[in-house]
Amino acid sequence: MRKQSKQPTNQKPFLKTKVPGSLSHKLREQEEINLAPGLQNFALMAGIVVSEARGNLVTDVDGNSFLDIIGGIGVNGLGHSHPDFVQAITEQAKKVSVGSFTSQVRVDLLEEVKKVAPTKDLNKLQLYSSGAEAVESALRLAKCYTQKSEFVSFWGGFHGKTMGALSLMGSEFKNGLGPMVPGSHIVPYAYCYRCPLKLKYPSCGMACMDLARKQIKQSSTGKIAGIIVEPMQGTAGNIIPPKEFLPIVKEIAREMDALLISDEMITGFGRTGLMWGVSHTNTEPDIVTLGKQFGGGFPVSGVLSTESIMKSLPWGNPSGSSSSYGGNPLASAAACASIRVINEEELVNNSKIVGAYFLEKLLSFKEKFSFVGDVRGLGLFIGIEMVENKESCAPLSKKTCSRIFYECLNRGLLTMAYTSCFRIQPAMTIDKLTVDTVVQILEEVFVMIDKDHRK
Numbered sequence: 001m002r003k004q005s006k007q008p009t010n011q012k013p014f015l016k017t018k019v020p021g022s023l024s025h026k027l028r029e030q031e032e033i034n035l036a037p038g039l040q041n042f043a044l045m046a047g048i049v050v051s052e053a054r055g056n057l058v059t060d061v062d063g064n065s066f067l068d069i070i071g072g073i074g075v076n077g078l079g080h081s082h083p084d085f086v087q088a089i090t091e092q093a094k095k096v097s098v099g100s101f102t103s104q105v106r107v108d109l110l111e112e113v114k115k116v117a118p119t120k121d122l123n124k125l126q127l128y129s130s131g132a133e134a135v136e137s138a139l140r141l142a143k144c145y146t147q148k149s150e151f152v153s154f155w156g157g158f159h160g161k162t163m164g165a166l167s168l169m170g171s172e173f174k175n176g177l178g179p180m181v182p183g184s185h186i187v188p189y190a191y192c193y194r195c196p197l198k199l200k201y202p203s204c205g206m207a208c209m210d211l212a213r214k215q216i217k218q219s220s221t222g223k224i225a226g227i228i229v230e231p232m233q234g235t236a237g238n239i240i241p242p243k244e245f246l247p248i249v250k251e252i253a254r255e256m257d258a259l260l261i262s263d264e265m266i267t268g269f270g271r272t273g274l275m276w277g278v279s280h281t282n283t284e285p286d287i288v289t290l291g292k293q294f295g296g297g298f299p300v301s302g303v304l305s306t307e308s309i310m311k312s313l314p315w316g317n318p319s320g321s322s323s324s325y326g327g328n329p330l331a332s333a334a335a336c337a338s339i340r341v342i343n344e345e346e347l348v349n350n351s352k353i354v355g356a357y358f359l360e361k362l363l364s365f366k367e368k369f370s371f372v373g374d375v376r377g378l379g380l381f382i383g384i385e386m387v388e389n390k391e392s393c394a395p396l397s398k399k400t401c402s403r404i405f406y407e408c409l410n411r412g413l414l415t416m417a418y419t420s421c422f423r424i425q426p427a428m429t430i431d432k433l434t435v436d437t438v439v440q441i442l443e444e445v446f447v448m449i450d451k452d453h454r455k
């Protein structure tokens with residue numbers, strides 16, 4: 001029997017004031033005076049000021065409690081403020097919190113990661129603080145090992161906002177920020193709902209990958225150090241490619257004598273119902289980048305690879321791969337607690353079972369609602385594609401998406417429904433009763449939107 005989660009179950013929203021309430025409003029105004037622009041969209045739109053949170057429930061300073069299916073965009077694996085996580089960092093903070101000397105918790109953390117690594121060969125870890133930082137380090141590592149300098153990434157791919165990662169970002173986010181790092185090649189992802197070749201799976205025979213292969217060969221100088229890929233794409237809309245996709249990417253990497261870098265920032269640690277995104281197809285990456293729910297909310301990330309790759313120089317020289325905060329005692333305690341809770345409470349399995357339950361309920365939306373074009377998911381990684389028209393698949397207007405966001409907010413549900421690729425990733429501790437409440441709110445809002453959309 002699965003050990004009972006220490007997080008609360010059957011959580012429900014409760015609104016005391018209109019949202020945002022007056023206390024939130026006042027504090028947001030005060031913050032706005034000193035805070036630079038560019039905060040995450042949903043935080044700006046919601047306008048709430050959070051005072052505390054537990055499990056999947058977030059309470060603001062006005063006493064309103066919201067169900068949270070944003071989950072820090074994949075950070076909130078354990079649920080907000082899991083008691084074991086709180087205890088681990090509190091105790092560690094009392095002992096030692098700064099520096100890169102070896103600590104007992106870091107030794108423990110490395111052992112824990114080794115136990116759950118995608119393959120036995122991936123047995124060396126370096127630690128960082130943000131996803132982008134880990135990705136940059138993985139790119140440097142691939143260059144050192146292969147002695148080559150070009151990289152391949154995918155349309156829709158997101159690997160962070162630092163210069164190397166940005167150059168490999170498959171979206172218009174880079175507009176106005178050029179020039180990019182030379183030798184960055186971006187090829188189509190197997191995004192079947194919006195097939196880059198307008199074909200249908202499986203009769204397409206994965207033609208997008210033939211195109212990718214040809215494009216890499218023709219646009220590169222043949223010096224590909226690595227192919228970086230999200231096994232399932234998060235930022236692009238929680239997209240799940242067909243099972244053939246990753247093995248073909250690996251095949252292309254081998255043909256080019258390049259390393260396969262699996263960016264598991266979002267898909268790692270059970271989010272998709274197995275420990276890793278690559279586990280769904282038994283694809284063996286050469287380098288894995290970790291982050292988000294790795295630290296249970298503490299900023300921890302990492303690069304995992306094999307001994308022979310990691311001793312490449314200069315990456316492997318003293319101070320060659322280090323950083324100020326990487327693997328510090330507090331970060332190590334947080335990540336160690338996070339992995340232990342994931343294992344003890346069998347959260348990977350919970351993600352699979354409750355995720356399938358959630359998905360099944362949402363799949364009915366495709367038939368019921370005129371603006372729901374696609375519903376997909378693996379574990380607690382779910383995407384709803386909202387469209388103006390099911391034939392043209394044109395994305396639902398920003399105005400209607402915003403309306404959905406606010407209608408949910410005003411019923412106590414925090415969502416990412418402000419864009420047409422509505423992404424859902426609650427804490428992996430979520431239970432079926434809480435999912436029922438979430439679905440009930442979504443259904444109420446969708447019924448209302450559908451009426452107007454059909455007019």
Ligand SMILES: Cc1ncc(COP(=O)(O)O)c(C=O)c1O
Binds near residue numbers: 135265266
């Ligand atoms: C797949 C992936 N890689 C890297 C990153 C960058 O992580 P961070 O925001 O911690 O720099 C993200 C962030 O969303 C991500 O989704």
